Amino acid sequence: RIKASSLKLRFCTNETQATREKFVKKLQGLGFDISVDEVTAPAPAACRVLKERSLRPHLLVHDDVVPEFAEIDKANPNCVVIGDAADNFSYANLNEAFRVLIGLENPVLISLGRGRYYKETDGLKLDVGAYMKALEYACDIQAEVVGKPAKMFFESALAELGVQPQQAIMIGDDIVNDVGGAQQCGMRALQVRTGKYR
């Protein structure tokens, strides 16, 4: 119905375990009329930051999101990008990411989110935020978060739509990441009582 109206629409997700292509296919399967260029997600947001600042990342992310970084130069890394890497969060991989950071004159850590944990069918799992904190502490640095609720994430979505914050409304089920993040950006926001709402 929104699509049939003259309203502009954009899907904002913190999904970092898949490419936008895979994410869109899943939603299409659920009956949503959605295409890849209507999606704002942390990995492409990170790519914009990397390009703008000539950063070459060492990636500690999920295998399925690696294709989003296909066009990014990753040789001789001068920063680390961390996402919800799941099984890739091994002792060896964490030490490797740490060594890249601690070896840099100005360590830059970009995190695709700051979630604490999430639930899967086989139980609760630590989310990217926990591992981000581990690297922050070890290197005595602050990560830059590019997913929701980061201001720059909502600003990208607004820029892609070509509208001002006060012209937009954010709809989501997460009071901190969706509603809080949008409000801090000057948008109005609406919390739906579905999904993860309790």
Added chain:
Amino acid sequence: RIKASSLKLRFCTNETQATREKFVKKLQGLGFDISVDEVTAPAPAACRVLKERSLRPHLLVHDDVVPEFAEIDKANPNCVVIGDAADNFSYANLNEAFRVLIGLENPVLISLGRGRYYKETDGLKLDVGAYMKALEYACDIQAEVVGKPAKMFFESALAELGVQPQQAIMIGDDIVNDVGGAQQCGMRALQVRTGKYR
């Protein structure tokens, strides 16, 4: 020479990758006249805390330090003890420790240290402090640290010697863990310019 004098002596270590027995054998091999009952270490300090407060730990520690917890009841855990677990810091083990904590009404996390990283022959490694921070963030709690520079660690050593803080002097190579910790406890302290001193 200290042993030949009337001075009382105690060895305070943050070693959590081995039992005191193993640690003492290593030092004996280097020519030190030292026995197990002269050593204050984080694992036995943790065991005292566990017994005093009727805590049953889920252990996320190095295999070689597990024997220190032999006499502790670990069934139906109501806290987590974390040490420098090295290869045991797997994604699965971290999720398991997290699930124990988040399932408790009052999550108690006891950490055998707060080190950020250390150096081994094959490079830098994340230390227990980084993983402690990850669990702290995920559970929104504060860990209780029982190794140096925690006050209770030096207090145990003093109690074992039967002396007051102002009667003792701490000698070590680490300005924060050895010197700072001891001073916060009312002891005098002396930094040697050997070992990790730079």
